[in-house]
Amino acid sequence: xxxxxxxxxxxxxxxxxxxxxxxxxxxxxxxxxxxxxxxxxxxxxxxxxxxxxxxxxxxxxxxxxxxxxxxxxxxxxxxxxxxxxxxxxxxxxxxxxxxxxxxxxxxxxxxxxxxxxxxxxxxxxxxxxxxxxxxxxxxxxxxxxxxxxxxxxxxxxxxxxxxxxxxxxxxxxxxxxxxxxxxxxxxxxxxxxxxxxxxxxxxxxxxxxxxxxxxxxxxxxxxxxxxxxxxxxxxxxxxxxxxxx
Amino acid sequence: xxxxxxxxxxxxxxxxxxxxxxxxxxxxxxxxxxxxxxxxxxxxxxxxxxxxxxxxxxxxxxxxxxxxxxxxxxxxxxxxxxxxxxxxxxxxxxxxxxxxxxxxxxxxxxxxxxxxxxxxxxxxxxxxxxxxxxxxxxxxxxxxxxxxxxxxxxxxxxxxxxxxxxxxxxxxxxxxxxxxxxxxxxxxxxxxxxxxxxxxxxxxxxxxxxxxxxxxxxxxxxxxxxxxxxxxxxxxxxxxxxxxx
DNA sequence: ACCTGAACACCGTTCAAGT
DNA sequence: ACCTGAACACCGTTCAAGT
Numbered sequence: 083x084x085x086x087x088x089x090x091x092x093x094x095x096x097x098x099x100x101x102x103x104x105x106x107x108x109x110x111x112x113x114x115x116x117x118x119x120x121x122x123x124x125x126x127x128x129x130x131x132x133x134x135x136x137x138x139x140x141x142x143x144x145x146x147x148x149x150x151x152x153x154x155x156x157x158x159x160x161x162x163x164x165x166x167x168x169x170x171x172x173x174x175x176x177x178x179x180x181x182x183x184x185x186x187x188x189x190x191x192x193x194x195x196x197x198x199x200x201x202x203x204x205x206x207x208x209x210x211x212x213x214x215x216x217x218x219x220x221x222x223x224x225x226x227x228x229x230x231x232x233x234x235x236x237x238x239x240x241x242x243x244x245x246x247x248x249x250x251x252x253x254x255x256x257x258x259x260x261x262x263x264x265x266x267x268x269x270x271x272x273x274x275x276x277x278x279x280x281x282x283x284x285x286x287x288x289x290x291x292x293x294x295x296x297x298x299x300x301x302x303x304x305x306x307x308x309x310x311x312x313x314x315x316x317x318x319x320x321x322x323x324x325x326x327x
Numbered sequence: 328x329x330x331x332x333x334x335x336x337x338x339x340x341x342x343x344x345x346x347x348x349x350x351x352x353x354x355x356x357x358x359x360x361x362x363x364x365x366x367x368x369x370x371x372x373x374x375x376x377x378x379x380x381x382x383x384x385x386x387x388x389x390x391x392x393x394x395x396x397x398x399x400x401x402x403x404x405x406x407x408x409x410x411x412x413x414x415x416x417x418x419x420x421x422x423x424x425x426x427x428x429x430x431x432x433x434x435x436x437x438x439x440x441x442x443x444x445x446x447x448x449x450x451x452x453x454x455x456x457x458x459x460x461x462x463x464x465x466x467x468x469x470x471x472x473x474x475x476x477x478x479x480x481x482x483x484x485x486x487x488x489x490x491x492x493x494x495x496x497x498x499x500x501x502x503x504x505x506x507x508x509x510x511x512x513x514x515x516x517x518x519x520x521x522x523x524x525x526x527x528x529x530x531x532x533x534x535x536x537x538x539x540x541x542x543x544x545x546x547x548x549x550x551x552x553x554x555x556x557x558x559x560x561x562x563x564x565x566x567x568x569x570x571x572x
Numbered sequence: 573a574c575c576t577g578a579a580c581a582c583c584g585t586t587c588a589a590g591t
Numbered sequence: 592a593c594c595t596g597a598a599c600a601c602c603g604t605t606c607a608a609g610t
Binding site: 339341342343344345346347379380381382383386 | 593594595
């Protein structure tokens with residue numbers, strides 16, 4: 083009984099020194115994650131994809147978490163490069179709208195990026211943190227330049243940022259939960275059966291998606307936030323809260 | 328060399344029929360998840376907690392996922408019961424604010440509930456879906472009763488719902504990533520070192536939390552959304568978009 | 573310095589029983 | 592009908608080597 087052979091019975095030839103690098107591993111990890119999904123990325127699976135022994139990976143990354151952190155760094159770099167640059171003196175409404183619309187599109191189109199940057203529990207490296215904060219700093223400067231106080235600018239940025247993350251993550255989770263599990267057919271249910279006693283939802287269900295993660299939903303949410311920000315700016319100009327007692 | 332004994336060498340006595348039930352298992356699973364976290368809930372660990380053989384669980388739940396789905400059902404039930412009932416004729420701003428503030432508090436105080444209902448990729452059971460939609464229906468009725476069109480009511484609900492989920496999930500993920508990993512000390516970094524070239528963030532960092540998930544942030548975000556909704560309602564009353572070409 | 577298989581502890585799950 | 596251990600395939604990780 084042969085025990086630890088490859089499935090096809092072939093045995094790899096030993097790789098020569100320097101034939102593997104940390105970058106190769108990260109690259110391969112992205113390939114595997116793109117093909118399946120991030121949480122199906124396993125060290126043995128990755129090793130097979132790279133055609134190396136599993137333990138070779140551990141020379142470069144002492145924990146799987148280290149590898150994921152390295153991937154997150156690369157993801158942040160990718161993300162920052164894909165984001166459109168700020169147009170100076172652009173109206174803040176347009177700047178915010180474009181920034182977060184782009185952000186949503188990027189994460190929607192690249193699930194691995196979203197998993198690494200938004201869903202996985204990780205702390206960014208100094209460099210990744212810096213790159214992300216530089217983007218934020220740019221938007222804050224733009225907001226402040228057009229009249230927001232620094233505190234309000236920060237709150238504005240956080241609010242729309244959290245909203246965007248919320249819609250991306252919710253959308254991702256919905257997408258995952260409806261992915262046919264290969265076994266097919268035994269999902270818990272396809273459709274609600276009884277809308278009785280819920281006439282409003284019943285009447286809306288045919289024309290609107292329920293989940294609230296559609297383009298229309300996103301546009302609506304961003305629109306309402308921007309509207310609320312405008313009011314804030316107006317109130318800020320009208321009557322700055324009297325300082326001191 | 329003894330191989331498959333309990334750690335302490337003791338061997339359980341066989342349990343009698345009917346000494347275990349699906350509810351016992353679900354209850355035990357919540358206990359274990361509360362103690363650690365949901366993704367550290369393992370079948371062997373749960374079996375040990377219940378003092379049964381691992382395989383006994385499989386008589387009641389044929390997959391771990393089935394158990395998690397059952398837990399989600401219970402979670403939804405808990406959640407719905409913890410939510411404050413709607414006060415009829417309450418101003419919609421207050422109703423929305425109270426509803427989603429309560430929701431945020433519940434998920435913040437019970438991480439397992441948040442993990443099951445918000446973060447885990449699952450499809451709700453018919454009953455759970457119904458309970459959640461009943462809550463939504465109530466709020467929609469209130470909004471429509473105070474002037475919103477059904478479509479706008481739905482958009483309003485979705486927007487504030489996504490924002491709340493976003494802040495809960497983001498907060499949960501931040502909390503997880505800062506949990507000392509028991510190994511202690513080798514987190515990636517404690518603090519940003521160089522805020523050079525980011526004067527705005529540098530000046531804000533001392534007085535405001537960066538993450539955007541504080542109570543203040545939540546109040547701000549909800550406030551801006553409500554403000555945006557008010558404008559929408561005003562515009563809706565003022566000039567309903569002319570129908571047809 | 574780099575690459576490797578054997579080995580270990582752990583997990584989810586199946587199976588063929590025991591009562 | 593319910594409970595069980597043995598066993599399997601898989602995973603993350605360590606170790607003691609090989610080159």
